[in-house]
Amino acid sequence: MSDPLLDVAGLAVSYGGTVQALRGVSLQVQAGTVVAVLGSNGAGKSTLLRAVSRSLGAIGGRVTAGTVRYDGADLAHTDTSAAVRAGLVQVPEGRRIFADLTVEENLRAGGHTVRDAAARRRAHDDVLDLFPILRERRHQRGGLLSGGQQQMLAIGRALMTSPRLLLLDEPSLGLAPQLVDQIGEIIKQINVTGTAVLLIEQNAAMGLRVADTAYVLETGRITASGAAADLAATDEVRNRYLGVSEPGEQPASCAPAPAPRATVTLTTQTGAAQTGAAPIGAGPAEAQPRSEHRLTVAELTVRFGGVTALRDVSFTVEPGTVHALIGPNGAGKSTCINVLGGAYRATSGTVHYGQRELTGLRSHQVADLGVARTFQNISLSLEVSAEDNLLVGRHRLMRAGTLAGALRLPRARREESEHREVVRGIADLLGIGHLLPRPVHTLPYGDRKRVELGRALAAEPSLLLLDEPVAGMTHGESSDMAAAIASVQRRLGLSILLVEHDMPFVMGLAERITVLDFGRRIAEGTPQEVQRDPEVVRAYLGAAEAAA
Amino acid sequence: MSYLLTQLANGVSIGLVLGLVAGGFVIVFTSTGVLNFAHGSVVLTGAYLVAALQPDIGFWLAALVATAAAALLGVLVNAVLVRNLAEHNPATAAILMLGVDTVLLTEMTRRIGNRILPLGAPWGADVVSVGGVTVPTARVVAAGVAVVLFAALWFLFTRTGFGVAMRAAAADGDTASMMGIRLSRTGAAGWALAGGLAAVAGIFLTSFPTQGVAPSIGLTAFAAIPAWVLGGFDSLPGAVAGGLIVGVATALTVGYEDDLQVLGRGLGEVVPYAVMILVLLVRPNGLFGRQAANRV
Numbered sequence: 154m155s156d157p158l159l160d161v162a163g164l165a166v167s168y169g170g171t172v173q174a175l176r177g178v179s180l181q182v183q184a185g186t187v188v189a190v191l192g193s194n195g196a197g198k199s200t201l202l203r204a205v206s207r208s209l210g211a212i213g214g215r216v217t218a219g220t221v222r223y224d225g226a227d228l229a230h231t232d233t234s235a236a237v238r239a240g241l242v243q244v245p246e247g248r249r250i251f252a253d254l255t256v257e258e259n260l261r262a263g264g265h266t267v268r269d270a271a272a273r274r275r276a277h278d279d280v281l282d283l284f285p286i287l288r289e290r291r292h293q294r295g296g297l298l299s300g301g302q303q304q305m306l307a308i309g310r311a312l313m314t315s316p317r318l319l320l321l322d323e324p325s326l327g328l329a330p331q332l333v334d335q336i337g338e339i340i341k342q343i344n345v346t347g348t349a350v351l352l353i354e355q356n357a358a359m360g361l362r363v364a365d366t367a368y369v370l371e372t373g374r375i376t377a378s379g380a381a382a383d384l385a386a387t388d389e390v391r392n393r394y395l396g397v398s399e400p401g402e403q404p405a406s407c408a409p410a411p412a413p414r415a416t417v418t419l420t421t422q423t424g425a426a427q428t429g430a431a432p433i434g435a436g437p438a439e440a441q442p443r444s445e446h447r448l449t450v451a452e453l454t455v456r457f458g459g460v461t462a463l464r465d466v467s468f469t470v471e472p473g474t475v476h477a478l479i480g481p482n483g484a485g486k487s488t489c490i491n492v493l494g495g496a497y498r499a500t501s502g503t504v505h506y507g508q509r510e511l512t513g514l515r516s517h518q519v520a521d522l523g524v525a526r527t528f529q530n531i532s533l534s535l536e537v538s539a540e541d542n543l544l545v546g547r548h549r550l551m552r553a554g555t556l557a558g559a560l561r562l563p564r565a566r567r568e569e570s571e572h573r574e575v576v577r578g579i580a581d582l583l584g585i586g587h588l589l590p591r592p593v594h595t596l597p598y599g600d601r602k603r604v605e606l607g608r609a610l611a612a613e614p615s616l617l618l619l620d621e622p623v624a625g626m627t628h629g630e631s632s633d634m635a636a637a638i639a640s641v642q643r644r645l646g647l648s649i650l651l652v653e654h655d656m657p658f659v660m661g662l663a664e665r666i667t668v669l670d671f672g673r674r675i676a677e678g679t680p681q682e683v684q685r686d687p688e689v690v691r692a693y694l695g696a697a698e699a700a701a
Numbered sequence: 702m703s704y705l706l707t708q709l710a711n712g713v714s715i716g717l718v719l720g721l722v723a724g725g726f727v728i729v730f731t732s733t734g735v736l737n738f739a740h741g742s743v744v745l746t747g748a749y750l751v752a753a754l755q756p757d758i759g760f761w762l763a764a765l766v767a768t769a770a771a772a773l774l775g776v777l778v779n780a781v782l783v784r785n786l787a788e789h790n791p792a793t794a795a796i797l798m799l800g801v802d803t804v805l806l807t808e809m810t811r812r813i814g815n816r817i818l819p820l821g822a823p824w825g826a827d828v829v830s831v832g833g834v835t836v837p838t839a840r841v842v843a844a845g846v847a848v849v850l851f852a853a854l855w856f857l858f859t860r861t862g863f864g865v866a867m868r869a870a871a872a873d874g875d876t877a878s879m880m881g882i883r884l885s886r887t888g889a890a891g892w893a894l895a896g897g898l899a900a901v902a903g904i905f906l907t908s909f910p911t912q913g914v915a916p917s918i919g920l921t922a923f924a925a926i927p928a929w930v931l932g933g934f935d936s937l938p939g940a941v942a943g944g945l946i947v948g949v950a951t952a953l954t955v956g957y958e959d960d961l962q963v964l965g966r967g968l969g970e971v972v973p974y975a976v977m978i979l980v981l982l983v984r985p986n987g988l989f990g991r992q993a994a995n996r997v
Binding site: 249251261265 | 859862865868869872874875876877878879880881882
């Protein structure tokens, strides 16, 4: 066997000299092959890619042992720019296109290191051939592209250097199933021209489909490796990353009544909110709906400038049920959640929660009605601890005033310790109890998602709005999350409205599903009905999902 | 009527020159994230060098040397001070720049003393009259040079690979460096451009019909700060618009000061800030500033 194009040997990386992100990681990429790295959140996948692309410094990481050899040369003293010039290019996590630059200018920035004008033109034409949509929109600002198009632009931008090794960090993050398939095909096409690809992918099914070889990274160590097809057949990978979703069989974790991961009993004097809800844990496991309120969305229309994001959308969330909104990127799902949460204004139509009209209320007024939410692009205070972020969620339940708190009067102190206890119980329920003292910026994406869910739960809501709660999680983590949400929902009798692309998650959790496409409602029904709807399959699920 | 037009023409010319200074603030801010409060002193240093070198090597060569020296000064401040800051915190850098400003200003004051160094009238002391509006030729040249420089900047930032790379680095440095763009180079280029623009502005702010170079020119250049802020911190077109608004508003206030005596004398120095506050009340991000993308 010839020497590998990329040879990582015994690599160790630490952050700030204390957090050890990688230990003894060894991995090879042969020229012209696709290699996938699977792993849970916090396993160190992004760290590994940045160590290879020499861009660890920007996020405060440092290689403490081991070597990264590319094309036979040790990269120890190579900077990012020199690595790019040698044909080693990374597409960063979260796309990170230059939103204010046009598509054309984004590509130009990508080809910055190419000195030969003819080569640059060739690469440019190849990229536009690979992504015809980018040719169509070449003079528009990158920020106006949809999520899928932005991902194509991010990949196209990196391809401008005609790299020999392309590093991809979660290219399918936040994309609808059909687009995920498309990105998989694109990776294969890129590889056909001889470009090797090192791929991090939380969508393990897609990653293993396109990869020749794969590695499993767990808490900073490689725990398994081999041919992608062999790994896909092992029980461990099937259970943790793929989910055994044979036709007609629900994934185990998505069964209707999952066992709670942690048994907690929360009691609080402050829990009786204005909505007249029972305190957490006071009721039996089959709690009555916490509130009798029905969320009714009627003929909701939202326009931004000339763009109509939602058009006459109607649906109802019954008390104590889980309702999902699904649809392609740009269908208007987040817009809908944002109107319900009071962040956006409706152009016309109404939203009622019980008797109260929500349209026109501000975010904090909506929150006072017992409606809590999480955000697609996580919205936490990064510098403070996870515990304090959760405590913020208790704000509306805190009785002691600012003055009492500032003077640390006994009453305020007692109240605070009660709140901390409740918050700890919620954290344990979500499996983040051990993370409470850590500042949020040290937590990986998936754990931040959990902290955000915890903050929403801490407000003891009767209606929870979840915007992509499991984006960026592996199958195993998303199953755990589904179990945690289902358990909380059943214990507390919450109503939940959620937006999510992870279909096993949605199908296992939701009782009713509303499907949006281009701002219109194209279907509504039970998971089974929606899955069979030909319109939904065409617009959203794609061939691969339909067959499953 | 012609008095009004004359004031307007003067205001536009001064405004464009202030736009050059404000543009320097914008470029340094977008390329390295630094609020460069030493910029006024760089304007002064550029003008001083022209006045000091002119008797020996002539105006044109002196202007060239001063522009290059001001650009180099910017590059050095960036390379020696800004890049070595332990913490990349805008507030730390801003205070550091106030320190640099004090050092430069003190040195210039020591060299200039109480004198006013004449820069003369490189474009002659003639006036141009069009339809009853009379403006010094120098003011017309200033406006013309500023417009040419703005066009050159537009060309650089939209039509050249390096300019696009500078904008990419300004938008997201971490990602830009993953594309192989060297942030040290885009940063240095930003400081060099800003320094050069400051020197050119310094020449127009101190030559005929102005008396000459005095340390107070550094303060005059500070009128570019409201122009910068009201245009939007990170927008070059905003800097031009802000410069024009401040220039015209100041010229009109000074021109009609006799009619505005109720408000007291010295109103011209206050007006830029008053205009800035008015604009920010209506548009908190400035005229052309990036709307904080509020997609939640």
